[in-house]
Amino acid sequence: MAKMPQAPRRPKPRMSHLTWLSLRLIDFVIDATRRADGTLNRGVLSLLDPPVPAISTPWCGVATRDLVIDRALRLRARLFHPATGAAAGAPPLPVIVFFHGGGFAFFSAASLAFDVACRRLARSACAAVLSVDYRRSPEHRFPAPYDDGLAALRFLDDAKNHPVPLDVSRCFLAGDSAGANIAHHVARRYASDAALRKHNVRLAGLIAIQPFFGAEGRTPSELRLDGVAPVVSIARTDWMWRAFLPPCADRTHEAANFTSPDAAAGLDSAAFPPVLLAVGGYDPLQDLQRRYGEMLRSKGKDVRVVEYPDAIHRFYTIPMFDDARDLMIRIAEFVAMCCCGGGG
Numbered sequence: 001m002a003k004m005p006q007a008p009r010r011p012k013p014r015m016s017h018l019t020w021l022s023l024r025l026i027d028f029v030i031d032a033t034r035r036a037d038g039t040l041n042r043g044v045l046s047l048l049d050p051p052v053p054a055i056s057t058p059w060c061g062v063a064t065r066d067l068v069i070d071r072a073l074r075l076r077a078r079l080f081h082p083a084t085g086a087a088a089g090a091p092p093l094p095v096i097v098f099f100h101g102g103g104f105a106f107f108s109a110a111s112l113a114f115d116v117a118c119r120r121l122a123r124s125a126c127a128a129v130l131s132v133d134y135r136r137s138p139e140h141r142f143p144a145p146y147d148d149g150l151a152a153l154r155f156l157d158d159a160k161n162h163p164v165p166l167d168v169s170r171c172f173l174a175g176d177s178a179g180a181n182i183a184h185h186v187a188r189r190y191a192s193d194a195a196l197r198k199h200n201v202r203l204a205g206l207i208a209i210q211p212f213f214g215a216e217g218r219t220p221s222e223l224r225l226d227g228v229a230p231v232v233s234i235a236r237t238d239w240m241w242r243a244f245l246p247p248c249a250d251r252t253h254e255a256a257n258f259t260s261p262d263a264a265a266g267l268d269s270a271a272f273p274p275v276l277l278a279v280g281g282y283d284p285l286q287d288l289q290r291r292y293g294e295m296l297r298s299k300g301k302d303v304r305v306v307e308y309p310d311a312i313h314r315f316y317t318i319p320m321f322d323d324a325r326d327l328m329i330r331i332a333e334f335v336a337m338c339c340c341g342g343g344g
Contacts, residue, residue, distance in 0.1 A: 012228055013282040013312050019320070023230035023312070030106055030236060038138050038243050040105055051110030058083035062119045065163060066110075069132070069155045075148055077155075078109040080122040080129040081164050092167035093128040094204070094339055096121065097152050097186075100131065101177030101314060103212065103240030104145060109133040113317040120319065121174075124328040125335045128166055129174075130156065134182065138243035142255045149173070149186035150196070157199045169202045170339045173273075174331075176314060177285075178240070180211035184292075185255065187273060188266030203273040205338040207331055210283050210313055211292060214241050214256035219287035229282045231313040237285075258292055267299045274302035276334040278327055280311030306330050 015023075033045040054064040062080050069075040084090055098121070100107055100114040107114060109131040122129045134148040155161050156168045173183040187206050190196055218234065226234045245253050254262035266272055277293045279286050296303045308315065308323040316324045 013230075013310060015312075019318065020230070026231060027233075030103075034105070034236075034239050034243075038239070040138060040243070045106070049107060049111055051108060052112050052115050053110075054078055060119060060123065062122050064115070064119070067130075067155075067161070067163070069148075070151050073135070073148070073151065075135070075151055076109070076133045077152060078115070078118070078131045078133065079163065080118045080131065082122055082126060082128075090165060092165040093126070094170035094172065094335060095156060095166050095168055096125065096127050096129045096172045096174050096207070096335070097149070097156070097183075098129050098131045099134060099145070099149065099173075099175035099179030099182040099186075101175065101179045101212070102136075103236065104137045104178045104181075104244040105240060106136070108136075113314075116319070117317045120328055121331065125332045127172075127335055128164065137240075141244055142246055142249075142253070143185075145182045146185045146189060146255075149182055150189060150193075153186070153190065153196070153201050154199075157201050159200075168200050170204050171201050172205045172207060172335060172338070173203065174207035174209070175211075176209035176316065177212045178244075180208040181213060181255070184208060184211060184258070185263075188263070190266070191269035191271040192266035197271055203271065205273045205334060206275045207278075207334065208275060208289075208292075209278045209316055209327070210280055210285060211277075211289055212237075212240075212285060213258055213288045213292060214251035215288060216251050219284075221287040222284045225282060225284040229284055229312055232284045234284075258295055267296070267301075272299075272301060274334075274338060275304070276331065277303055277305045278316070278330075279305060279307050280313060280315055280323075281307070281309035282311060283313040285313065304334065 029048045033041045054066045056063055061083055063083055064080050067077050069077050118129045118131045132152045134145040173187050175183040254260040279289045293303045293305050311323045315321050316327050318324055
């Protein structure tokens with residue numbers, strides 16, 4: 001049997017030894033807790049990824065608190081807001097509904113990396129960030145996290161649920177990796193739901209940081225960077241799709257394949273918002289990310305792509321990277337632009 005041709009590999013990305021070791025630790029956490037039968041060792045994962053508490057006292061200018069989104073589902077979220085947003089007479093803050101990465105299965109809104117990232121996002125964008133602790137696979141497969149995203153929008157729709165003044169007519173969906181996949185599918189479900197659009201929440205923009213999509217067959221970037229770039233590998237992503245998709249489904253499924261006919265609902269609606277798409281040159285998922293942006297443009301959507309040639313997957317969670325700081329600036333500019341009505 002002929003071997004599949006291998007794309008030439010790039011040299012490893014440049015970073016400090018400490019950063020490289022930290023990223024390899026993430027790889028270890030993921031590999032040590034996922035099982036070949038598609039299950040996950042949550043007990044070990046909870047030890048390797050301990051939650052950090054919410055802090056009501058402002059730290060670095062941002063306060064946090066945990067909220068219950070849906071008691072029946074035991075669905076929670078962590079709210080981050082600039083300290084000035086809670087002051088008497090402060091104007092309502094725009095809201096960024098955030099979905100963390102982790103292949104639909106790993107990490108949480110209380111994981112240290114995402115707590116720090118959301119804190120930086122709230123401070124940079126001068127916005128409240130509602131980080132949704134969505135249900136994870138393999139215990140909760142498709143479409144559980146998408147349903148949880150819509151539940152978060154319904155929660156925000158009622159002003160009685162707002163602990164600080166929020167302007168939900170300036171609402172953004174955001175996420176990285178699998179979280180960006182969730183943000184996309186929540187956006188298109190919102191856009192296709194006429195009843196939901198009659199409520200107070202209005203989507204102003206979608207921030208997709210290195211979204212996780214899939215397709216049957218390997219892309220050139222997957223082959224070129226497998227074993228070279230940290231965090232993402234073919235073996236890990238294969239496991240993640242098997243754990244998340246319905247039994248017997250492959251990556252032609254609407255959750256993975258954004259060109260699937262079942263994934264088209266909402267994309268032709270004017271309610272589908274402008275998109276800021278971040279792509280990294282050392283991310284094995286980059287080819288599909290660019291195709292995603294091209295697909296949205298073919299639907300007439302406003303898509304702004306920011307490319308970081310030397311960036312690895314999840315680079316934005318590492319504050320010492322210059323690209324991570326630049327992306328926060330780009331997101332703040334995108335939020336400001338869309339809030340001023342310049343997103344269409």
